[in-house]
Amino acid sequence: MLERDPREGRTEVTFVLPAVTPTRPVSVxxxxxxxxxxxxxxxPRPDGTRAVTVALAAEASHSFRYLAAGDYWFNDDSVESQLDGNSRLTT
Incomplete structure (x- = not known):
């Protein structure tokens, strides 16, 4: 899941996953x-999820995936689109 917070000239995007999916450390x-x-x-966050916030240029598109320890790559099913096997978001 993504949370977006528009700011002047940028968008702060918070990438959010459940605490146990997967149970290993994960980076975006x-x-x-x-x-x-x-x-x-x-x-980890107090609500039981895990998250990281990244400041991205406003009005831009970005490709990303999640990587869990053990070389386990996966996409975010909540995004608008997938492109070339990657999740794609627009800020």
């Missing part, structure tokens, strides 16, 4: 961080 990896694993690792 995409064109906004050079597809570098571990740069944006999701952290």
């Amino acid at each position: 990896v995409g064109d906004f961080n050079g597809w570098k694993p571990g740069t944006h690792e999701l952290a």
Whole structure:
């Protein structure tokens, strides 16, 4: 699930996953961080979910996937579209 918070010139996007799906550490990896694993690792929140917030350019499209420990890649089914096997979001 994605949470969006528009700001001047950017959008803060919070990537949210349930605490147990999967149970291993997870990071969001995409064109906004050079597809570098571990740069944006999701952290536990009080409501039982895990999340990380990333500031992205406003009015832009971004490709991303989640990467769990053990080389388990997966997409976000809540996004508007998928492109070339990746989740795609528009800010």
